[in-house]
Amino acid sequence: MFELSRRERLWLYRRRFLSKSGVVYDFDTYDPSLYLDDFQRYVRTGRINDHWGALIDNKLAFHEILGKFPSHRSTVHGLLRDGWFHAFDSSDNTVVASDGGIELERPTDPDVSRPTRDPIDWFDETLSDGEQLVLKWFSGGGGNNVHFLERRDGSYLYDGGQMTDTELARTLADLQDYLVCEFVEQGEYAAELYPDTTNTIRALTMYDEHAQEAFIPIAVQRIGTSDSAPVDNFSRGGLCAKVDRETGALSAGAQYYHSDSVVWHDTHPETGARIEGTKVPGWDEIRTRLLEIANELSYMPYVGWDIVVTGDGEFKIIEGNSQTGVASLQVHRPLLADERTRRFYRRHDVV
Incomplete structure (x- = not known):
């Protein structure tokens, strides 16, 4: 799928990246050491939640854990x-x-x-x-x-x-x-981005033991396409736009499927819907509530949440991920460029 030269693959291998990362990540702008590499992602992040990781990734078990948050549980x-x-x-x-x-x-x-x-x-x-x-x-x-x-x-x-x-x-x-x-019905905001898939936000939460609070290092809005349908996944041809953590505004949408580089879209390439600058309705309320949930589940310090925005400030949790994928996150910026995020990974022996 990825047409890289032998030299390019060797360069990536020496820095512990797979071929996909050579296409998705911007190594021309950022030093490779600022990215969570593929060895760290696939081997080391799975240890962060210890035995709780199995219960996060078991969708039925995680559904039971979310029973204390009924208004956000599908x-x-x-x-x-x-x-x-x-x-x-x-x-x-x-x-x-x-x-x-x-x-x-x-x-x-x-x-x-x-x-x-x-x-x-x-x-x-x-x-x-x-x-x-x-x-x-x-x-x-x-x-x-x-x-x-x-x-x-x-x-x-x-x-x-x-x-x-x-x-x-x-x-x-x-x-x-x-x-x-x-089947969770998405709100008007998400449906306008692309109506033929349920378009979820992937928000990563980390629990900072020093500050005794959860934080969101990054969140992205995933948007489906005819390639990815009936799902919205970035790895299957969907777009992903970074959600500004303060304002809820979206960046341009990234896409790499069937391409040898990332393509950026200000508007949806099929529907023409505006992506860049569009705001998640009620983002302040969504962010605050998600962090409240992550704080209550502090014994699970590392969760990739998939949520559906159902209305202004309203959402439902579809599932959690204990060893969340990072390509759709780091296509926007390397995770380790943020010092608080780097400290979290260092505390858990990932980097």
Whole structure:
């Protein structure tokens, strides 16, 4: 994918960067030592949250942790496993294991009165016409293993393609340990950026033990494209714009997919929607509340939050990431150029 010379690859290798970093990062402007390198990102940042990292990356476990923040937690309806839908309700028999795994006590009789149901029956009873659900594997990120189910005119659309009940049942049987989640409706601001994906903000929080407070070193607005759809991920062709931490104003959007360099867009290349200068509505309230949540979860000092802006100052948390990707962050500026951020990574033996 990345057409780099042998000399360029060797230069990157000696500085512990992968080929992708040679395309995304601006080594002409910034010294390579100011960037969190790929060895530090892939090997060392995974240690920061210790055993709590497994619970962050387990989407079901993290959903339970967010139970104390109900106004910002999206709904998880249940789990697909072994061809059955396991509903989460008062009689829920789901256990989140201490290592971040999932254990289920599965009833032997899939009677409809029990939490274990035929998934098509549950979808038929639950989904109204025009409504959607998100199906995502309980672990992993990067927009992988995410599917969208919509009911339209009495039929089902799976990732935009129509399926019969038989085809859908066969497809769902292959989805092992997939969560059935609420489709969070984004607010007007996010929809105007690009209407065909849910456009999330990735905000990184770090807990400063010296100051005893969380801070946001960087946040970016991810924006989908026809390449990335149905998700908004930078790694799959989406754009990302830096959110000014004080004002909430967006920078130009960066994009590198199928390119040998980063391309910057003041407006969306497909819709023409303005990106640079557009402000996240109610950013002060969003930032303040997210930091309050991060402070309450101070035992998880390093979290990459994926949030959907649903209104002015309002948001819902889609998931957290314990070993968050940094390409979409450092395309804007190297993380280690900020002294407070460098101190955090140094404190946790990353740099």
